Amino acid sequence: MxxxxxxxxxxxxxxxxxxxxxxxxxxxxxxxxxxxxxxxxxxxxxxxxxxxxxxxxxxxxxxxxxxxxxxxxxxxxxxxxxxxxxxxxxxxxxxxxxxxxxxxxxxxxMGMVFQHFALLPHRTVLQNVAFPLEVQGAERKERETRAGEMLQLVGLAGRENYYPRELSGGQQQRVGIARSLAVKxxxxxxxxxxxxxxxxxxxxxxxxxxxxxxxxxxxxxxxxxxxxxxxxxxxxxxxxxxxxxxxxxxxxxxxxxxxxxxxxxxxxxxSRDKIVTVGSVMIPNGGGDSDGDDGSGGDAVTVRAEEKLAAAAGKILAGEGAARVTDEGGKAVGTVSREAVLSVLFGGGENTRAQP
Ligand SMILES: Nc1ncnc2c1ncn2[C@@H]1O[C@H](COP(=O)(O)OP(=O)(O)OP(=O)(O)O)[C@@H](O)[C@H]1O
Ligand SMILES: [Mg+2]
The missing domain is CATH 3.40.50.300 (P-loop containing nucleotide triphosphate hydrolases)
Incomplete structure (x- = not known):
């Protein structure tokens, strides 16, 4: 960027x-x-x-x-x-x-939700959410309509007239979130x-x-x-x-x-397998020492580059050799070895790809 x-x-x-x-x-x-x-x-x-x-x-x-x-x-x-x-x-x-x-x-x-958020205890949920709009000088009807929409958004419709002390911690936090969103x-x-x-x-x-x-x-x-x-x-x-x-x-x-x-x-x-994608541990086509052959057998398993290893590992490990990797359009972009998958799943995993 x-x-x-x-x-x-x-x-x-x-x-x-x-x-x-x-x-x-x-x-x-x-x-x-x-x-x-x-x-x-x-x-x-x-x-x-x-x-x-x-x-x-x-x-x-x-x-x-x-x-x-x-x-x-x-x-x-x-x-x-x-x-x-x-x-x-x-x-x-x-x-x-x-x-x-x-x-x-x-x-x-700018909207802000602070670490120790503070709702105004003597104001209702609706008035709390409408507060920043009041500070902006918005008309009462306008700010209450908008506050109502924000409460709907965070799943608190129906609680407009409650006071903060009548809400659970999670609900209070939702009010804080709705309030910070009120000014768009x-x-x-x-x-x-x-x-x-x-x-x-x-x-x-x-x-x-x-x-x-x-x-x-x-x-x-x-x-x-x-x-x-x-x-x-x-x-x-x-x-x-x-x-x-x-x-x-x-x-x-x-x-x-x-x-x-x-x-x-x-x-x-x-748990690495939920984060790491196939694409990040594959050997790209042309990136290995192969001379045009993609290194996988003709009937190799195929997985997509953007798949998470958690989803693709089963298929790759069930196959014989390296699996073929394709992009979204189905074009072959590389291969991924069983060793690379095992290395991410069972520790190490940092050396499966050259450092940039
Ligand atoms: N007003 C202040 N006067 C003096 N020191 C301060 C002040 N505010 C923050 N610090 C110090 O600056 C450092 C960073 O504090 P900060 O609150 O940014 O940490 P943090 O990463 O948000 O921590 P936490 O996860 O506990 O919220 C700390 O050593 C803190 O004591
Ligand atoms: Mg902090």
């Missing part, structure tokens, strides 16, 4: 806490080491992060507690003022925007929106979220520290460690080629 097609991007963003963060940053040429920060008593919450988010993409930011996820995402909406760096929304530098412009942007273009944001920031929920409800909420996204096609930055959640939801995952993004890529890429021990630790319990 190139920076021009991004709806949101940032360049070398730093957020440092301490006595004189700007002075400290300057003293170290804009790139202080972690050791220097420790020695001088500064906390580098975000350390030189650059990234791009494409329209319609779900970018999941993950990392351990304290790795800087919330701070980074708040820098992207300038709820937290970065110590240095640049943030662009639709090509416009947010750090140069006036307070008034920022407020407008946040009110009309183009950019949707969600900071661990499901972390307070028990696992079953959490999975339901993830399904619900994917269903919503299939309809709404928002551009989303979603924070979680749960890798399973990341894999279910993400188009791309950015993994943070001590304020830096140590790896960013598609889930499959991260699972197959974790770049550091920290990332490897996250991916070690993931």
């Amino acid at each position: 190139d920076a021009n097609s991004a709806i949101l991007s940032c360049r070398d963003v730093w957020k440092i806490y301490g006595g004189d963060p700007a002075g400290f940053l300057k003293k170290h040429g804009g790139k202080p080491s972690a050791a220097a920060a420790r020695a001088d008593g500064y906390i580098v919450a975000v350390g030189g992060v650059s990234l791009e988010v494409c329209p319609g993409e779900i970018l999941v930011v993950m990392g351990l507690s304290g790795s800087g996820k919330s701070t980074l995402v708040r820098c992207l909406s300038r709820l937290v003022e970065p110590t240095s760096g640049a943030v662009f929304f639709e090509g416009r530098d947010l750090l140069q925007a006036s307070a008034k412009e920022l407020t407008e942007l946040r009110r009309h273009r 944001p183009d950019l949707w920031f969600l900071d661990e929106p499901f972390s307070a929920l028990d696992p079953l409800i959490r999975r339901e909420m993830q399904d619900e979220f994917l269903r919503l996204q299939a309809m709404l096609k928002k551009t989303i930055v979603f924070i979680t520290h749960d890798f399973d959640e990341a894999i279910r939801l993400a188009d791309r995952i950015a993994i943070m460690f001590e304020g830096e993004i140590v790896q960013i890529g598609e889930p499959e890429e991260i699972v197959l080629h974790p770049r550091t021990d920290y990332v490897r630790e996250f991916v070690k319990d993931v």
Whole structure:
């Protein structure tokens, strides 16, 4: 992806806490080491992060507690003022925007669901969802109609006149989600929106979220520290460690080629076969040492490149030699060996393809 097609991007963003963060940053040429920060008593919450988010993409930011996820995402909406760096929304530098412009942007273009979401306890569900529209100055009828639609969307029709305390945790979180969607944001920031929920409800909420996204096609930055959640939801995952993004890529890429021990630790319990596609472990035609022959026998099993290994493994392993791989149009694009499949299914799996 190139920076021009991004709806949101940032360049070398730093957020440092301490006595004189700007002075400290300057003293170290804009790139202080972690050791220097420790020695001088500064906390580098975000350390030189650059990234791009494409329209319609779900970018999941993950990392351990304290790795800087919330701070980074708040820098992207300038709820937290970065110590240095640049943030662009639709090509416009947010750090140069006036307070008034920022407020407008946040009110009309951005939706946020916070880690510790807060519903207004003395307002009904409907009034809570309508609240951002009230702030925008919308007429009562208009905002209540829209709030009703949003509640319908998140499956809470009929609960309009309840108070938050009368709802379960999951239902309250849905109200928070409906509220953040009420202004029809183009950019949707969600900071661990499901972390307070028990696992079953959490999975339901993830399904619900994917269903919503299939309809709404928002551009989303979603924070979680749960890798399973990341894999279910993400188009791309950015993994943070001590304020830096140590790896960013598609889930499959991260699972197959974790770049550091920290990332490897996250991916070690993931069932690879549900993520990895046949295409990513095949030997492309012309890529092996064959001279035109695709290496599979004439009656070889055929699988599709975009199939997940979980679905294709049975067929491949039941066959004799390597299986033929075809693209969506049925054209032969490569072969996949039984060894490559076994290697992904039973560990290793990182060396089945040359590193890019
Ligand atoms: N206002 C602040 N003043 C000082 N330090 C802060 C402040 N806000 C955040 N930090 C520090 O910055 C670091 C990153 O915090 P942040 O909240 O971004 O982490 P996180 O990855 O979101 O963690 P969690 O998963 O627990 O929410 C932490 O060390 C935190 O203590
Ligand atoms: Mg956080």
